[in-house]
Amino acid sequence: MGSAGFGRLKRACAAFWVASGLWPGWVVAQQEPHFRVEVSLVRILATVRDESGAVVGDLNREDFQVYDSGILQEIALFERSSELPVSVVLLIDVSASVAVKLREGQAVVREFLEVLLEGGHPRDAVALYTFCHDVVAETGFTRDYRRLARLASRLRTGAGTSLYDAVWFASRALEDRPGRHLILLVTDGADTTSVRTFQEALQAAHKADAVVYGILLVPVSSEAGRHLAGEHALISLATSTGGRVFKAFDLPGLRVALGGVLEEMRAQYLLGYYPRGVPEQPGGFHPIRVEVRRSGLQVLARSGYYRR
Structure with a gap:
């Protein structure tokens, strides 16, 4: 039935109820239907550094500009990291060479977990996953850093490196x-x-709004003997989600790398917007660009999202 026919039917029904004197309350309250399209909030975690590399943590909503598919968006949500809990999946490669280095760095890993869970938001939590050929969830999300440290010190080594599978499971x-x-x-x-x-x-990772940080335990300082293509893939994965990769050549380097991750986590901004004026493309990828109005600052943020 066309819209004109539907309108005539409604008027005929109304005339019947008026003539009969039996006009019901639900007809009185009835209005023309309004159709609303649900638009999901897009969330972006952003880290800002100045020209010296120092983290900048004093920016406000007005300092940011967000573009979706090249179109400027209105920022509907703005929060600093200190106001929000963080859930971290710690993914540890348990190939023999990594396991040896982490056993040497047990105290550093424990210190990192303690500072993260004792010094942050009361609802911060960490899950520990290991991967070689298979991906294993050693424990779900917990605030017990002692248990996490014990598990991380008792890793069983294996063959293979299913890094992409590990990121996929962690994101889920x-x-x-x-x-x-x-x-x-x-x-x-x-x-x-x-x-x-x-x-x-x-x-x-994009669908989970997850930022990926990598700690690359570099086996040798020389590029000879290293899998540079694999390193570049890890860097691309991290930067595309708004994270970065820290290289650790030794135990002091591991401490510096974990400290760098903590520093960025403590200084992140959460930006959110409802996409306006961009192509629908359900399930399609939308490129994002985040800028700041102050000069000389660099923004780390994810490269885009998939429209739900």
Whole structure:
């Protein structure tokens, strides 16, 4: 039935109820239907550094500009990291070479977990996953840093490196967690045994609003003997989600790297907007650009999102 026919039917029904004197309350209250399209809030975690590399933590909403598919958006949500809990999936590569280095650095890892969980938001939590050929959830999200440190010190080594699978599973675990989502990946090499691809891992991280940080335990300082393509893939994965990769050549370097991750976590901004004026493309990828009005500042933020 066309819209004209539908309108005649409604008027005929109304005339019947008026003539009969039996006009019901639900007809009186009835209005023309209004159709509303649900638009999901897009969330972006951003870190800002100045020209010297120092983290900038004193910016306000007005200092940021967000572009979706090249179109300027209105920022509807602005919060600093100190106001939001963070859920972290700690992904540890358990190939033999990494396990040896982490056993040497047990105290550093414990210190990192203690500072993270004791010095942050009361609802911060960490889950520990390990990966070689298989990905294993050693424990779900917890605030017990002592238990996490014990588990991290008793890792069983294995063959293979399913890095992309690990990021995919970690992203799925983060999807429904409150607050900020972060994946901290500790490895020394490239993916060799994943079922999922680089693009599938990146897409899963985008869908989970997860920022990926990598700590690359570099086996040698010289580029000879290193898997540079794997390192570049890890860097691309991290920067595309708004994170970065820290290289650690030794135990002091591991401490500096973990400290760098903590510093950025403490200074993140959460920006949110409802997409306006951009192509619908359900399920399609939307590129994002985040800028700041102050000169000389660099923004780290994810490269885009997938429209739900």
